Amino acid sequence: MEKLKxxxxxIKKLNTGxxxxxxxxxxxxxxxxxxGVGVKELIRQYGSPLFVISEKQIxxxxxxxxxVFKTRYPKIQFAWSYKTNYLNAVCKIFHQEGSWAEVVxxxxxxxxxxxxxxxxxxxxxGPDKTxxxxxxxxxxxxxxxxxxxDELYSLIxxxxxxxxxxxxxxxxxxxxxxxxxxxxFGFNYENGQAWNAITRIINCENLNLVGLHCHIGTFMLxxxxxxxxAVKLCDLLRNIKEKHNKTIQYLDMGGGFPSSNTxxxxxxxxxxxxxxxxxxxxxxxxxxxxxxxxxxxxxxxILETGRAxxxxxxxxxxxxxxxxxxxxxRRSTILDFGVNTLFTSFWYDFKISPAQDGGQYTEETVLYGxxxxxxxxxxxxxxxxxxxxxxxxxxxxxxxxxxxxWMQFITxxxxxxxxxxxxxxxxxxxxxxxxxxxxxxxxxAYLKKDTxx
Amino acid sequence: MRFKRNIATSExxxxxxxxxxxxxxxxxxxxxxxxxxxxDKSRQEIIEVIASRYDVEKNQFERDLEDFMSxxxxxxxLDEN
Amino acid sequence: xxxxxxxxxxxxxxxxAVTGLNAIDSPGPGVAVLRAIRxxxxxDVRIIGLSYEPLEPGIYMHxxxxxxxxxxxxxxxTENLLHRLKYIHEQEKIDLxxxxxxxxxxxxxxxxxxxxxxxxxTFLPDLGQFEAxxxxxxxxxxxxxxxxxxxxxxxxxxxxxxxxADELDYPLVxxxxxxxxxxxxxxxxxxxxxxxxxxxxxxxxxxxxxIKGTEINIAILGxxxxxAISIIPMRKLFIxxxxxxxxxxxxxxxxxxDLAHQFITATKWRGGCELEVMQTNDGKAxxxxxxxxxxxxxxxxxxxxxxxxxxxxxxxxxEKVEPFKDYVAGKMFIRYSWDMIVxxxxxxxxxxxxxx
Ligand SMILES: Cc1ncc(COP(=O)(O)O)c(C=O)c1O
Numbered sequence: 048m049e050k051l052k053x054x055x056x057x058i059k060k061l062n063t064g065x066x067x068x069x070x071x072x073x074x075x076x077x078x079x080x081x082x083g084v085g086v087k088e089l090i091r092q093y094g095s096p097l098f099v100i101s102e103k104q105i106x107x108x109x110x111x112x113x114x115v116f117k118t119r120y121p122k123i124q125f126a127w128s129y130k131t132n133y134l135n136a137v138c139k140i141f142h143q144e145g146s147w148a149e150v151v152x153x154x155x156x157x158x159x160x161x162x163x164x165x166x167x168x169x170x171x172x173g174p175d176k177t178x179x180x181x182x183x184x185x186x187x188x189x190x191x192x193x194x195x196x197d198e199l200y201s202l203i204x205x206x207x208x209x210x211x212x213x214x215x216x217x218x219x220x221x222x223x224x225x226x227x228x229x230x231x232f233g234f235n236y237e238n239g240q241a242w243n244a245i246t247r248i249i250n251c252e253n254l255n256l257v258g259l260h261c262h263i264g265t266f267m268l269x270x271x272x273x274x275x276x277a278v279k280l281c282d283l284l285r286n287i288k289e290k291h292n293k294t295i296q297y298l299d300m301g302g303g304f305p306s307s308n309t310x311x312x313x314x315x316x317x318x319x320x321x322x323x324x325x326x327x328x329x330x331x332x333x334x335x336x337x338x339x340x341x342x343x344x345x346x347x348x349i350l351e352t353g354r355a356x357x358x359x360x361x362x363x364x365x366x367x368x369x370x371x372x373x374x375x376x377r378r379s380t381i382l383d384f385g386v387n388t389l390f391t392s393f394w395y396d397f398k399i400s401p402a403q404d405g406g407q408y409t410e411e412t413v414l415y416g417x418x419x420x421x422x423x424x425x426x427x428x429x430x431x432x433x434x435x436x437x438x439x440x441x442x443x444x445x446x447x448x449x450x451x452x453w454m455q456f457i458t459x460x461x462x463x464x465x466x467x468x469x470x471x472x473x474x475x476x477x478x479x480x481x482x483x484x485x486x487x488x489x490x491x492a493y494l495k496k497d498t499x500x
Numbered sequence: 501m502r503f504k505r506n507i508a509t510s511e512x513x514x515x516x517x518x519x520x521x522x523x524x525x526x527x528x529x530x531x532x533x534x535x536x537x538x539x540d541k542s543r544q545e546i547i548e549v550i551a552s553r554y555d556v557e558k559n560q561f562e563r564d565l566e567d568f569m570s571x572x573x574x575x576x577x578l579d580e581n
Numbered sequence: 582x583x584x585x586x587x588x589x590x591x592x593x594x595x596x597x598a599v600t601g602l603n604a605i606d607s608p609g610p611g612v613a614v615l616r617a618i619r620x621x622x623x624x625d626v627r628i629i630g631l632s633y634e635p636l637e638p639g640i641y642m643h644x645x646x647x648x649x650x651x652x653x654x655x656x657x658x659t660e661n662l663l664h665r666l667k668y669i670h671e672q673e674k675i676d677l678x679x680x681x682x683x684x685x686x687x688x689x690x691x692x693x694x695x696x697x698x699x700x701x702x703t704f705l706p707d708l709g710q711f712e713a714x715x716x717x718x719x720x721x722x723x724x725x726x727x728x729x730x731x732x733x734x735x736x737x738x739x740x741x742x743x744x745x746a747d748e749l750d751y752p753l754v755x756x757x758x759x760x761x762x763x764x765x766x767x768x769x770x771x772x773x774x775x776x777x778x779x780x781x782x783x784x785x786x787x788x789x790x791x792i793k794g795t796e797i798n799i800a801i802l803g804x805x806x807x808x809a810i811s812i813i814p815m816r817k818l819f820i821x822x823x824x825x826x827x828x829x830x831x832x833x834x835x836x837x838x839d840l841a842h843q844f845i846t847a848t849k850w851r852g853g854c855e856l857e858v859m860q861t862n863d864g865k866a867x868x869x870x871x872x873x874x875x876x877x878x879x880x881x882x883x884x885x886x887x888x889x890x891x892x893x894x895x896x897x898x899x900e901k902v903e904p905f906k907d908y909v910a911g912k913m914f915i916r917y918s919w920d921m922i923v924x925x926x927x928x929x930x931x932x933x934x935x936x937x
Contacts, residue, residue, distance in 0.1 A: 053556035056530035056568045058515070060575060061523040061635070061932040226737045226785070312783055314684070314759075316658040319691060372567055376574045408527045435560075514929040523925060525933040 054406045055433045078400040078441045083470045086364055086402040086439055094478065095366040095439070096384035098463040100446060102140055104360035106468070109144045112356060115324050120332040122347040126170050128302050129155040131353030131447045132361075136465050136475040138162045141356075149302075149351040153180040160187075170299070170351070172218065172260070174198070174232065181205055185213035192216045192260045192299070194233055199244060206253035216258030216299065217244050221279050223263050223272035232262070236279050245283065249291045256293065259283055262301025262351065266310065266394075270322050270330040273300065277334035284346060285338075297347035300331055306358030308395045308444045324355060354447040361446025363389060364402070367438045368417060378412040380434055385416015385423040388461065389445060390452040392425050399425075402439035405432025418457060450476070455484065502579045503537035503572070517577060524575065529554070533568065543569075592622070596673055597894065598629040601681030601874075602639025602646070604918070607825045610681040610877045612639045614890045617883040619645065621891035629673050635932035641923050648673070651935040659688045663695055670699055677702045677897050679890070681874050684759075686711060704852045704897035706805075706873060713848070714871035716756065716787060726847040728840075729867045731859075733789040742771050745788040752791040757782035762824075764791060792869070794861040798826065800875065800882050801841050802889045804896060805851030811887040811905045812841040815878060818913070826916075829878055831885045833910035840866055853879070853893055878914055885912040 079086055081099055090097060109125070116123045126147035127138060133155060138148070139162055148159035151173030159169050166187025174194040176184070181198075182205055184191050191213050193199050199217075206213055218233030219241045234241040248256045259280045263272055277300065284295045304327050309317040335348065368381045386392050399414070409430050416423035425442075434440075453460055459479040464472045508516045513531045515524040526534065529550070536546050547565065551558045572578050597618060601611030615628050630649035632640050640649040650669045653661045669675065678701055680689040689696075690711055693703045705711075713722050723730030731754075734745040746753060746768065755774035756762045759782050763774040771788070778786050795816065802811040814837040817826040837858065844856060853875040859867045875890065882889040885908040895902050931937040 050555040051553055053554040053561075054527060054529055055564045056527065056533050058524050058526040058530050058568065058571055058575065061514075061525055061929060314656055315687060316656065319659050319688065370567075372570060376571065510926075510929075512929075512933070514926075514933055516925055516929070523929050523932070525929070 052406075054408065055435070057408060057410060057433065059410075076400060077404050078402055081362055081441070082466050084466060084472060086441060089464065089472065090364055090366070090439060092472070093462045093464055093474065095364060096382075096388055096461045097364045098445070098450060098461065099362045099364060099472075100134075100137060100463065100465050100475070101360045101362075102465055102467050105137070105140050105357060105446075106144060108356045108360065109141060109146065112324055112350075112352060113145075115328045116332065116348070116350065119328050120336065120348055121342075121345060124297075124347055124349045126168075126299075126349055126351050127356075128351045128353035129158060130451055131302075132357050132450050133158055134450055134463060134475055135162055136473070137357070147349075151175075153177060156180060156184065156189075167214075170260075170349070172262075172351075178205060181213075182209055182211065185209075185211040188214060190214055190216060190258065192218050192258075193244070193248075194218055196234075196244065199247060203251050203254065206251075212253055212255055214255050214257045215248060216256070216260045216297075217241060217248070218260045218262070219280060219283065221261065221263070221276060223269075223275040223279075225264060225267070225269055225272045227264075229262070229264050233260070236283070241283060242286070245287060246291075249287070249293060256287070257295065258297040258299055258346075258349070259295060260299040260301065260349075263303060265303050265354065266305045267303040268305060268321060270326045273303075273327055274330040274334040276300065277331050278338065281335060281338040281340075285340075288344075294344075295346060297349050298335070299349035299351065302351040302353045302355075304352055304355035306354050306444055306447060308358060308391075308397065311394060311396055357446035358444045359446065361444070361449070363442040363445045363449070365440050365442065367434050367436055367440070369436055370434065373413070378410055379415055380412050380431075381415045381417060382425060382440065383417055384461070385418040385420075385425065387416070387418060387423075387454040387456040387458070388449070389416075389425060389442065390449050390454065391445065391447070395444075396426065397445070398443040399429060399431070400441045400443065401432050401434065402441050405434065405438070408433055455479065459484065502540065503534065504577055504579050507577060509534050509538070515577070517575075520576060522575070524577075530568065533565070592625040594627075595624045595676045595894070595898075596627045596629060598631050598669070598673075598675050598678045599639075599681065600631045600633075600652070600679070600685060602630050602632050602637040602642075602649070603634065604638050606821050607823050608877045608916075609637070609639075610875045610879055612642065612645065613877055613880040614679055614681060614875055615639075615645055617880050617888050617890040618894055620883060621888055621894070623891070624894070627673070629669065629675060631669075631678075632931070635928055638921060640931055640937055641921055641927060649931060649937045651931065655685050655688050659691050662688050663692055666692075666696070666701070667699070670701060675701050677704075677894060679703075679875075679893065680705070683873060686873055702897040704805075704893050706848075706851050706854075710848050710850055711873055714873060716870065717758065717785065719868070719871065723868060726843075728844070728847075729865055731790040731792050731867055731869065733787050735785040736775065736788050737785050739772055739775050742775055742788060743768065746771060749788065749790045754789040754791050756787040756789060758785065758787070762789075792859045792861060792867050794859040794867075796820070796826075797832070797837060797858040797860055797866075798829070798876060798878070799837055799841050799856040799858060800879055800889060801845060801850070801854050801856065802892055802896075803845045803848070803850035803852065803854065804902075805849060807846050807849045808904060809842050809845040810892060810896070810902055811882065811889050812838050813882045813885055813887055813889070813908055814838070814841075815881060819915075826878060828913065828915045829881065830913045831881060831908060831910050833908075836864075836866060840868075844868075844871075853889055881912060881914045882908075884914070885909045 126149035127141035128149045147168040148164045149170045150156045150159050166189045169189040171184045171189050172192045219236050220230045220233045221236035234244045248254045261276050263276050280298050287293050305321040307318045307321050365382045365384045368383050371379045373379050409432055411430050414426040462478045463476040465475045513526050599611045599615045601609030603609040627647045630639050630646040631652045632649055652665050690705050690708055720730050720733050752764055752766045754762050754764055757778040765771040765774050775786050797816050799814045801809055804810050814832050815829040816832050817829050819828040821827050855872040855876040857870040859869050887905040887908050
């Protein structure tokens with residue numbers, strides 16, 4: 048006699064005000080394959096946990112964003128925000144598509160050069176640029192976005208000393224009606240600081256003011272804030288033209304568009320509520336086009352979109368290590384990845400799918416990582432089919448800020464593979480090894496003696 | 501440890517504890533185990549029966565049964581003596 | 582109880598699904614809505630109750646609700662909701678859904694095209710109309726359309742309370758983002774209320790000018806083109822400690838009717854809604870809140886001669902309806918709660934299988 052398919056026995060209390068399976072996740076879709084490649088097969092080949100990035104999805108996102116903006120505005124340029132994901136393979140895809148590079152440190156700047164980005168297509172942002180980096184960026188004709196007066200004066204001094212004529216912009220912060228205001232970066236619009244900086248730059252022969260920059264926040268849910276920001280930059284641009292007869296070439300609106308992840312604490316899921324890129328494009332281009340420039344006066348519009356272009360191209364595959372019953376009766380599941388690997392779990396309630404059929408019964412469970420830390424929680428409460436040790440899970444929308452902010456804590460960072468457009472997998476970052484981690488360590492001679500046994 | 505006598509189980513997998521007024525539901529294999537508990541089958545007997553009927557290794561099922569029993573205990577469905 | 586007034590063969594057969602079958606001391610409108618629909622002699626309805634929790638009393642009112650199905654909570658997202666509704670539609674062939682919860686409306690509005698493609702009608706405001714009247718936007722909305730709305734400030738950090746109090750003066754109403762309001766008279770109380778509401782509903786908190794007066798609620802049915810098809814104002818006669826009307830009376834007062842017309846003209850509201858109005862002693866009418874659905878006392882509109890739920894059904898199905906002219910002033914409702922007796926098996930069925 049053939050044996051029946053086994054399923055773990057469960058008993059659930061029928062609570063009076065409690066979500067059961069009809070109240071929550073009904074469509075527990077099983078994700079056995081990513082773009083035709085088997086999850087099990089990927090894990091067999093590359094181990095678990097494993098980051099998987101879809102090239103197809105990156106290109107689709109990028110081309111869509113470009114199309115959305117180009118159909119509304121004549122001059123558009125994207126600059127890939129390195130901090131979002133600076134694995135070279137990922138950057139190269141964006142550069143192939145025509146994206147410039149947006150960097151915020153000397154480290155990222157060197158990475159961009161290493162990826163073959165011409166110096167004049169690198170935007171150098173951020174409050175931390177050393178004198179050497181500023182000189183190098185100036186010599187490379189990169190776009191230097193000045194963050195504060197100290198940097199402005201350093202740059203004036205350096206450009207005189209080294210006979211440079213750097214192309215610069217200032218970062219402007221402003222009230223766009225959203226909270227919190229990111230007023231710690233750049234020069235404030237409302238109190239006249241931005242205008243002072245502009246005047247100072249224009250009065251300096253060595254600096255060539257070519258653009259105005261802002262980045263009003265990240266994971267922005269109000270499209271209207273971008274319209275306000277755009278109008279304020281347009282206003283500066285017009286004043287520069289009127290008072291100094293100088294034409295500014297570009298407005299850089301920064302990044303900040305959300306992905307369709309769900310922020311912790313939000314009532315409705317991100318897929319239903321986050322505005323589309325079309326809506327942001329309407330707000331931004333609408334504000335600029337309505338400002339009253341002549342067609343030939345329209346500045347180039349630069350976007351430093353990060354998260355929205357990469358988040359949904361990244362997946363994290365993982366494995367169930369154990370199931371456990373907590374003292375209050377809740378079910379918990381321990382996974383082989385934690386907040387060290389999945390840094391963005393501090394902000395998101397992820398969509399997580401089982402990678403194998405688990406039957407029709409579901410259970411609410413807490414998902415823990417493997418770290419010996421109480422904060423290592425991937426999900427406080429998620430409804431999943433009954434998982435067994437060794438089962439696999441797929442975490443969706445993890446492409447942004449994980450492969451740059453992940454932490455090497457008590458274990459090693461895992462492999463990252465890229466699925467190319469034909470569905471072949473390529474290792475683009477090797478799992479770390481003990482040797483790799485220790486290669487940077489040194490032991491003082493007096494500690495080298497063998498420890499007594 | 502025994503399944504409480506007065507607890508009502510139904511075909512559809514519902515369980516009602518008249519002493520507390522609580523209702524529960526279980527999946528088919530859960531209901532099957534409850535029936536066996538009612539018949540005073542020992543834990544070992546249950547393991548034998550389930551392992552012969554279902555595609556599961558005994559020690560896997562043993563762990564799952566332990567978890568199931570601990571839930572029954574938590575829900576106050578077992579007689580402690 | 583089904584009324585057998587008209588010959589059933591001439592009555593239109595309809596399957597109508599309704600949410601909001603819950604009842605606590607601030608009850609859901611669902612039962613009142615379907616009671617009004619059942620009383621309309623023009624149709625022969627099968628009522629499908631859509632519930633979130635197994636103890637919603639409407640599920641067990643078998644005279645009013647023919648069959649109940651549980652649906653997923655709004656946080657589960659529209660994909661899950663649509664999945665469930667497809668299943669229910671396969672069983673029931675639903676003609677129309679009338680959602681009655683604030684928190685679920687976003688999802689139903691988002692899905693209205695999908696539902697329409699499945700042959701399920703809805704009669705809802707669009708997202709723009711829906712968002713514009715949200716608590717955090719109401720003051721802006723009032724300014725734009727020249728309505729009197731109590732002035733408010735959005736508070737993101739506790740230190741901003743002082744500034745708001747300086748500008749608006751005590752007493753203040755401190756409100757949570759979604760629900761709850763606390764009236765405060767001092768800085769201490771305001772801070773306490775802020776912390777309490779922040780813990781419950783998150784930020785921002787709304788600090789609103791306190792308005793003293795008589796509470797009037799107006800139930801309105803808009804056609805989506807700027808016409809009010811029905812307007813019924815009701816004065817609250819007895820108010821629970823949660824601020825809900827436990828008894829009320831229809832009143833005839835042209836200033837409220839005018840206000841309702843202005844509101845509908847300004848918003849082109851589609852579907853049912855309720856204006857919560859505070860009339861001050863000097864006769865000013867402030868709009869305190871706009872509820873984007875029928876109120877729980879909606880059956881009073883049927884009793885007063887303008888059956889708003891039944892009229893909504895007709896409009897949703899594309900019938901042309903003329904605006905109502907008259908209603909009876911002085912019709913009262915007095916709420917009563919009733920202990921139904923239910924077998925545990927029914928409770929098990931709805932909670933375990935999601936259907937009853
Ligand atoms: C200056 C700048 N530009 C662009 C970005 C990318 O932002 P996002 O990923 O939100 O699009 C950031 C990230 O914080 C940034 O600081």
